[in-house]
Amino acid sequence: MGAGRDERASVRAAQRGSASGIEALFRLHWPRAYRAAFLVVHDAAAAEDIAQEAFLAAVRNLDRFDRRRPFGPWLHRIVVNRAIDWTRARQLRGEAELVDAEAPADPAPLDASLLGALAALPPEHRAVIVLRHLLEYTPGEIAELLGIPRGTVNSRLRRGLDALKETV
């Protein structure tokens, strides 16, 4: 995966301090980063935080970023891994529980069946489905992004799709 010319130019401009460069990267990548996070965590506020954090990480590490590499996979790696972490951490209770926490915003009814079926999967399976079918990475690329064996990616994809087929 190589970086497109426009994206490379935006990264270079941002590295030089151009606000329009970072804005171009944000406008290009935020929608899919946010959607990917949402489809894993199923919580709009958390997805907003996760996508935002990923961009803040990008801002912090901009000077070290190799602009020959594509920006998207680097951002998606952060987003999806944080989304998995968030979903696991949500199970954190006891001392960390907030009794009057705001309830997560309800997703819109549009294609609620698909959303519900996704929600029934473990977060690691959701992440693989999202990376493969929303962001269109190959299993090999997903394995690299998540730091897991390719066989694990394939088995999660297969099990995830089987579960989705049953429900949707």
Add this chain to the structure above:
Amino acid sequence: MRKRLEQIEIPGEHEARERSWAVVRAAFAEREPAPRRRSWKPIAAVAVALVAVAGLLSPPGRAVLDEIREVVGVEQAQPALFSLPAPGRLLVTADSGAWVVDEDGSKRLLGNYRDASWSPFGRFVVASRRNELVALTPDGEVRWTLARPDVRFPRWGGTKTDTRIAYLSAGTLRIVGGDGKGDRLLDSRPGDRAPLWRPGSAHVLIYERRDGSIRVVDVDTGAQLERKVPMTFLSQDDLRLAHDLLGPGDFAPPVRSPDGKWLAVGWPEADQLVFVRAVGGRQLRAVANVSSQFRSRSFPTISGWCCLSE
């Protein structure tokens, strides 16, 4: 499949994008481009050496050390932090980040955080980066993060089943649940000082406003509870006690051990951490070379001493 995933409507997506863009734009505007690569090792080594030498040889440092030896009989500062004198774990914030020190003296760097505090029962730590609030375990495992601009003074309070975190962000005072949810503004004009939770309460917060007034509020209702300022907020008792026990010196605010018997007192000018037994017979243990032990150019902050195992 892709089309269906893209068609799922997410409520408030446009507003979320614009909120995020405002935060990212602000972070980008504040960012300092990295300097050209060069090795900091020689500079850091010289800085650490200078700090250590200055601590040992400066007249005030030497005078105070002499006085301490005379008054309480300390013989020699330990060259390293071998153990804590009381049960619990120290949380230390240095230039290198936040550290947890176990009772046996072993240290663990949690990460590059600039301020940190314990959760009420010591199961978690809340820490801040410039534009991020982070909750993590004492082993350094991040449990959740919240992106907010210019985060400072995170303080975690509450009970085992109900906790809140108060923190400053971009000149405002905000509250978030212990699970990272329900983040909201509490006061748009707080003072530049760490807020304090009433012990055992996740609802009552004591903080200073920019005009110097002190507020005691129920964070859930916003109601001001007391006009009289609780002594716990303004009291300098432990600092006074440290001065009584140690003599003159420019000490950092002490933290008390979970059993209440010891104070850990930072002594920046001597680059020492001094443990003073405040209850019962007077004892004193000093640890030298504190900055270098925490890989810090400036003297670290002792952020907390927590907690007794149950």
